[in-house]
Amino acid sequence: MAVSVLSNWAGEAPVAVFVAIGEGMRDRLERLFNDARFVRAASPRHAAIFLIAGRMRLEDREDLRRLHDQMPHPRVTLLWNAEVGEALGDAEVFTGSTLEVDIEASEAGRSDDAVRDRLEKLWQELASGERSSEPDLLHDEPPNSWEGIGPHGQGGQGMMGGTPYGRPMAMTSDDLRDGLALDLYTARFGPFLPMFPPGLLLEMTLQGDVIQSVKVVRPPLSQAGGNDVPAALLRLARLLDVLGLPVLGQRARLAAVGGATSVPLEKLSRAIHWAGATLAIPRGLGAVEGYGDTRTRFANLVSVANGFSPAMWPGLTRSAHLSSILPGLEWSEAMLVLNSFDDETLSTLAAIVEGADEDRDGHDHDSGHMHHDHGGPHDHDRHQGHGGRGSHLGNDYHGRHGGHA
């Protein structure tokens, strides 16, 4: 009785969806969440439905499987135009046209509604217990063997060093910024972190929350974002979310769709002004030659949203790359910088650097604390969970004990 009352209430809750966004689907998905019946979960831990939308790369499949297993029960997966083979087992499938340019706008709207209805139906079935929760796809075991020497996995000096379960122990090292030496921590972040551009997988070394080094492992998946007003509004919304202004972000997303509920743009830009959003971005942050800094890029987005034409940037210098822009920044500054570029610029900045192939095979020793990887490039995918323990995407919790419902 009590349980069924609980289930009835739970069925009324907004549907918590974690999304993995594939090629060309980002803007469309962001508009999908303009509906109060749905919330976009920040982490798979907070979601009940795993929505995989759009084409994925072959190497992303393993991450998708891992993300699936990170979700708590009850859970269900919906594939929306996703080509992932058998990677997700027998997940629910929704098909419809992916490419907005190919079809009438109204048809895209109809198909979005159909996806929403499907998501809601899935949640109703899940909440009422009609549909059983999906089992794990991966085995609950460590991704690497135990490699430590001491009882706590240490393999180096004293209590430190070593790579228990293939993950490096954090070790102190010099700091880039203020000389306060903390433990270096190397992990992979991406490819489906909600505040990252979809598909971007970075291997970063952190000290506290300061980024020491960055290597692009996988570039972002291409998106169809242009430089028109709706696209600018969606970019603006992403920055507002990172700035801690989800309410204004939501308003920008509503304005991107237009329609009765959207607010006039002047009101939105006034609210952004009074929120101190521009002042919150440090001057000179993420400056790229010929491309301004994050603050000017943000101001430019606000003015585009207000109907001004976008500034013309002279183009990137060849040397500009994420691996040189991000080091030295704090985590939240780096998130602002990552979200301030348009898709085209970002894919140039996040290109895989020639000569880095060696690194991808796991033979990189520049930091001295890298994981040990005994396999070739294919083996590597299986290993990539190490270090990325909380990265919501490439990370494994194979060591967990299953938890309890």
Place this chain on the structure above:
Amino acid sequence: MMELIAALLLLLFLSVGFAGAALVDGMLPAFLAGQSRPSWRRPIADAARLLQTQRIRTEAPDALLWFLAPVLYLALAIIGLAVIPFGPGLVTIPSEVGIVVWGSCEALTIVAVFMFGWSANAPLPLIGAYRYVAIALPAMLLSMFVLIGAALPAESLGFTEIVEAQRRVWNVVRQPAGLILFLMLGLAISLRGPFDYADPADLAGGTTADVSGPMVLAWKIARLTMLVSVSAVTATAFLGGYLGPLLPGFVWLLLKTALILVVLVGAGNFFARMPPARMMSVIWTMLLPLSFLMLLAVGVELLLWG
């Protein structure tokens, strides 16, 4: 006897305050985001969903601290509220040093949040935890100077005396900037908006990023309770607490608390969050000196005209 009545009132205050906080926190942001009629049922439905979700265990977590963190946070919120008077002599824990008790609850909140982020044994929650310590520590220092400014006219560290000293003029008139600084502390201690360095979107939920189901619910409950407590403390220290005509003191305190609570939830959605290093320098180089100056101003005023 008075303490027993006060304890019952405390329970009533907590339940009414918590229900109100859950509604305001659930509906106000939705309304501001453009929904014309957000549903009041949503917070309950959300809670029901979280209760039916599996509790996840990460790899090698610090299970004990993970469990204790929300408990400690909630306990601190309740203890902090227990030194607040609901009427003359009507206080659950009569204390001549109420400000010190509240101050220690503030300080220990940093520990609770750190424990929560630490325990998951994952990078994003840990970054959130570290960051929160860096920001919350100076924010709480600040609040103590502000509170001493409120205590000076009363010549006492007890909340009852502070309220009684406001019979002539509320502290908000004496130090309006103090109220604003204390509201900032309110945002920091309940992890909101511009001071939410523990659970923000840029860390995919920060300390909650690897927490699921009932644990998320427990954390939300603790946060909302702390929001109620800090609102009540603000109302007591600056808006005259239980003072007011006609209605009983308890009701006046509840009304003033509700007002502060709405302001805090609104402010949490209105202002942008700076990167932590920038916020640190703002607090240490601008806000802390400002709070010294205000303390000085109140002292000089009392010397000359007190």
